Ligand SMILES: Nc1ncnc2c1ncn2[C@@H]1O[C@H](COP(=O)(O)OP(=O)(O)OP(=O)(O)O)[C@@H](O)[C@H]1O
């Protein structure tokens with residue numbers, strides 16, 4: 001039990017002694033309720049059954065440190081220098097986070113120097129010439145209207161020692177890393193080098209992923225925008241499928257290891273008859289297999305709509321090695337399935353009209369929708385409050401509807417996956433009517 005509580009505790013650079021500049025803002029509101037009580041925790045469990053299962057007194061229950069402003073902070077804003085970097089694949093909302101970090105740091109904490117490192121971790125290394133831009137409220141104005149990241153991004157390993165050299169040379173006190181699981185692994189290594197050198201540089205992550213695969217963050221920013229965009233492909237494929245005899249719409253959506261985008265986009269349209277995701281293995285061939293089921297349905301109902309996550313069915317293909325960051329390169333299952341469906345129908349003398357759409361990068365290169373924009377701003381505020389209060393080696397998360405501080409080690413210790421026994425997958429089964437198992 002003690003171990004679990006310790007695993008949830010965030011590292012602090014030191015005691016917070018400086019009066020928060022936010023006090024002025026809050027004094028005018030005549031309240032201090034916005035400040036987080038340093039001893040408070042957001043409980044890990046939220047049902048009587050889960051709490052009872054631990055069989056421990058309430059004050060010993062494991063919980064996350066809540067996000068939000070502290071009355072006393074660690075860094076003196078007038079002397080604080082901040083760096084921001086975006087790493088990994090694109091995600092709607094990256095620019096919203098950058099802008100909100102800059103505005104909060106400048107307007108409410110009075111930080112005067114914010115560096116933007118160009119092109120991911122590359123931008124902090126000598127080999128790439130350390131291209132750095134100054135970020136001010138003026139030059140980040142309006143960037144949230146655009147997809148992508150004004151800072152650029154990259155994949156590929158960089159030496160954490162070199163990165164810390166760069167932070168030291170620029171006298172950076174706080175580094176914000178906006179990125180996915182790989183970026184957070186990198187951030188942890190940077191924080192470890194900082195600690196080895198006895199420096200007081202805070203490393204705080206804002207988790208980014210359209211795949212929604214980072215744990216302890218109920219929905220990652222950009223995910224909602226991405227699956228909303230994906231519904232356009234499903235709608236188009238469904239229109240095509242219903243307009244032709246024996247029409248089959250097949251849409252492949254991003255989702256390397258987690259099928260959240262496929263599940264949510266399929267549920268949003270409620271037109272999918274099949275959803276295939278990496279978390280739920282399926283047989284393609286044989287009497288109980290997917291292809292036979294699809295053929296029966298098309299023959300009986302005249303059309304069918306299939307949504308696949310790109311990480312599904314990889315066992316039918318041979319992997320193509322790894323990308324620059326070490327991520328497995330996926331084979332194109334959607335294209336493979338398209339051919340398998342065509343061959344299966346042709347071999348049985350059934351004419352089918354298959355329309356295949358892979359919206360690919362179009363779902364992640366768009367600007368954030370209003371929901372994600374709000375979320376990005378709030379995550380950025382929580383990240384600034386945490387960093388200014390001396391937290392490090394942590395990411396901002398969202399747990400049980402509250403912003404929380406999650407140690408990076410914990411955030412990268414597992415992957416958020418669609419639970420085949422959970423209520424989301426049950427909703428997919430209910431909405432599609434597909435059998436629970438293709439075997
Ligand atoms: N284990 C690791 N140690 C140090 N750095 C890492 C590690 N894994 C990834 N990185 C670095 O983090 C950066 C981004 O990683 P990656 O390409 O895996 O994307 P990501 O952050 O996981 O985002 P996404 O997968 O959502 O696109 C890269 O520069 C990569 O080299």
Ligand SMILES: O=P(O)(O)OC[C@H]1O[C@](O)(CO)[C@@H](O)[C@@H]1O
Pocket residue numbers: 088089090180209210211254255256310323364
């Ligand atoms: O940019 P790349 O390397 O093609 O990455 C594609 C991958 O990135 C993601 O969009 C996650 O960022 C996955 O859904 C997808 O598999």
Ligand SMILES: [Mg+2]
Pocket residue numbers: 088180181182327
């Ligand atoms: Mg990743």
